[in-house]
Amino acid sequence: MAQLVQVVGAVLILLAYAAAQFSLLDQRSRTYLVLNLLGAVVLTALAWRERQWGFLLLEGVWTLISLWGLIQVTRRSPAAVASALGRGARFAYRLRHGPRLPSDDPLEERPQAEEEGA
Secondary structure (H helix, E strand, O other), rough: HHHHHHHHHHHHHHHHHHHHOOOOOOOOOOHHHHHHHHHHHHHHHHHHOOOOOOHHHHHHHHHHHHHHHHHHHHHOHHHHHHHHHHHHHHHHHHHHHOOHHHHHOOOOOOOOOOOOOO
């Protein structure tokens, strides 16, 4: 059972990392930070239980950094939080439809086109 829990923790961290690498998730988003935090907490607890000190150091620091980042995100201004929520909508869209170029993203804000002949 401990092995299964360990794999789940690792998958959470790897999912966040892969999503960030494929531009599906911003590394400063709550989703990214929560996935990292949950995965790191699970792995930290297992490392403590198994007395794996190097692994405990790695995952303990990973947990603290993820927690710090999550606290910073929650302290943002309302405008920044609204912007983060907008990124969440783009993330959900990209999960369904795959990564696209920014110009192909219907959720991406575009400047108003100038009228012809002006």
